[in-house]
Amino acid sequence: MDTQKIQQLIEDYPLLRQIVATQEVIWENYRTQQAHDETFTVTDMLEAQARLARFAPYLQTVFPALREHNGIIESPLRAVPQLQSTIEGFAGQLYIKCDHELPISGSIKARGGIYEVLKFAETIALEQQLLSIEDTYDILALPQCKEVFQRYKIAVGSTGNLGLSIGLMGATLGFQVTVHMSADAKQWKKDLLRSRGVEVIEYAADYSVAVEHGRQEAAQDPYCHFVDDENSRDLFAGYSVAALRVAQQLKDAAIEVSAEQPLHIYIPCGVGGGPGGVAFGLHELFGEHVHVYFAEPTHAPCMTIGMITKLYDAVSVQDFGIDGITEADGLAVGRASGFVGQMMESRIAGCYTVEDNFLFESMKQVLETEQMFLEPSAHAAVKGAYLFRERPGTHIIWATGGSMVPAEQRALYAQKM
Ligand SMILES: Cc1ncc(COP(=O)(O)O)c(C=O)c1O
Structure with missing residues (x-):
């Protein structure tokens, strides 16, 4: 994209000035009342759920660790009271969705x-x-x-x-x-x-x-x-099933989702498929009572830029002179998915960006308070609990990866904490 067009975009959307300067920002989505993009539907999500159920007997045969879960690949939802108590003025209840513990590949x-x-x-x-x-x-x-x-x-x-x-x-x-x-x-x-x-x-x-x-x-x-x-509907379908599972987990834990008790979700975003699928599913199930924020590194804010400008995959962070370099390796993506961006247009509450320093501070904090190791990318989600601490309701940090990180790599991260 040529520099003149980029300059025009920066004038049209002033938040881009801070984004170009790699400062932390919050973008609140003001398009939530628009008509939804229906290229992917709840029928697709239910079809994916049924397919995963068909494969459950196979999965528990080849991965014996899945036997106790009847071949279903799922992660726990855990309350994190110790972490919550370190966030001054936190008004809701804080949970971590432990996708870092997902069986087979840990993310x-x-x-x-x-x-x-x-x-x-x-x-x-x-x-x-x-x-x-x-x-x-x-x-x-x-x-x-x-x-x-x-x-x-x-x-x-x-x-x-x-x-x-x-x-x-x-x-x-x-x-x-x-x-x-x-x-x-x-x-x-x-x-x-x-x-x-x-x-x-x-x-x-x-x-x-x-x-x-x-x-x-x-x-x-x-x-x-x-x-x-960047474009797969199948990937999106697989991610979306998480919403059905988390809805059940909330029900099992007698956690109500309503106007008085809304659900706040913070989820790291790279190309967008993972967070997009989850957000789609949750929005289908909880409508206006769920507020999903996508979290990105200040040096790779591709979805934030795509959503602000409505240009989605037609712009990259490099077009704005942003280098795309971050310790959050899973989020080191310069161009977001156009398919996901459009699907999210009316469905997410917003996006925010996080400096790499926060990722390591958070790594130390979460380890000390909850003895949980998450990889740097996942800590982008933790920031949401700080940013929106005053909001009542259930806050879920979506921990997207980390349990398989080997000891040597953890030791390298420890030097940066
Ligand atoms: C740990 C982790 N978190 C979040 C993401 C973001 O997922 P997506 O690229 O689908 O937005 C990734 C992607 O690889 C990841 O590895």
């Missing part, structure tokens, strides 16, 4: 990534008559099914956690998986994938370059399925 990307791989496997299995939809899906763990899947490939571009989810699930089913990793991806994620037989291609460039290479590779091969983090 929110497990929800969408695993779902999309399972859907691809189901499509092949039905086409090849390996099973019918009424069968018990654990037969997909049989060697003859794996042999069929071995003929197919999956490619994905990632900052790390999506690659981990696709790679670990894809390799378990038998697919040949290639993960195109951006420069931000952590070494331990690449090592883990390689140890499971996944091909990892590394790029010195950022996430969009890695995605583009994945897309090109897949386009040349009819047997290759490309997981498109």
Whole structure:
């Protein structure tokens, strides 16, 4: 985008001045009364829930740790009173949604990534008559099914956690998986994938370059399925199921959601699929009683800029001279998803940005108070509890990743706390 257009945008939307200066900002969405973009519907969300239920017998066969959860990949919702007590003037009740503990790949990307791989496997299995939809899906763990899947490939571009989810699930089913990793991806994620037989291609460039290479590779091969983090409805569907699960968890804990007891959700945003799917689902279930804020690093505020300008994926942070470099590796994305941006137009309460310093201060605080280790990206969500402390109701910090971070990497983070 040319500099004149950028200058015009900055004049039209004054908050962009602070964003360009990489200052922390809050953008409150004033378009919540507009008509909703209905390209993805509640029927799609329920279809995803049903598909995951069909795969539950398979998942508990190949991942024995899932047996106690009947093959359902879910994370706990925990009250965090110690952390809450350190936030002066906090008016509500504070919880953490522990997606950092999600089984198999330890991040929110497990929800969408695993779902999309399972859907691809189901499509092949039905086409090849390996099973019918009424069968018990654990037969997909049989060697003859794996042999069929071995003929197919999956490619994905990632900052790390999506690659981990696709790679670990894809390799378990038998697919040949290639993960195109951006420069931000952590070494331990690449090592883990390689140890499971996944091909990892590394790029010195950022996430969009890695995605583009994945897309090109897949386009040349009819047997290759490309997981498109920027546009995939399947990923979005997988993420959205989280809302149904969290609604049940709130019910089980007798937590009311109403005008008097609204729900405040703080969720880190990279390209937007993960937070977008969750926000979509929660908005369907709780309507005006849920307020979802997307959290981004001050150096990679792609969704915030896309939402303010309504240009979504037609602008990048680099267009505004912002470098996209942040310790929140999962959020190091320069251009948001256009599909998600438009879906969120009338559904989110707003966006805010966070300096990297806060991420490490928060890491120390959450470790000391709640003995929970979350990766830097996830701490962008914690900021919301400080920003909106005076609002009554239930506040949920969506902890998007961290339980699989190895000790050596944790020690490196500890030096920055
Ligand atoms: C830990 C973590 N949090 C949040 C996100 C953001 O998800 P999305 O890129 O779908 O917005 C990511 C993405 O990789 C992540 O790894």
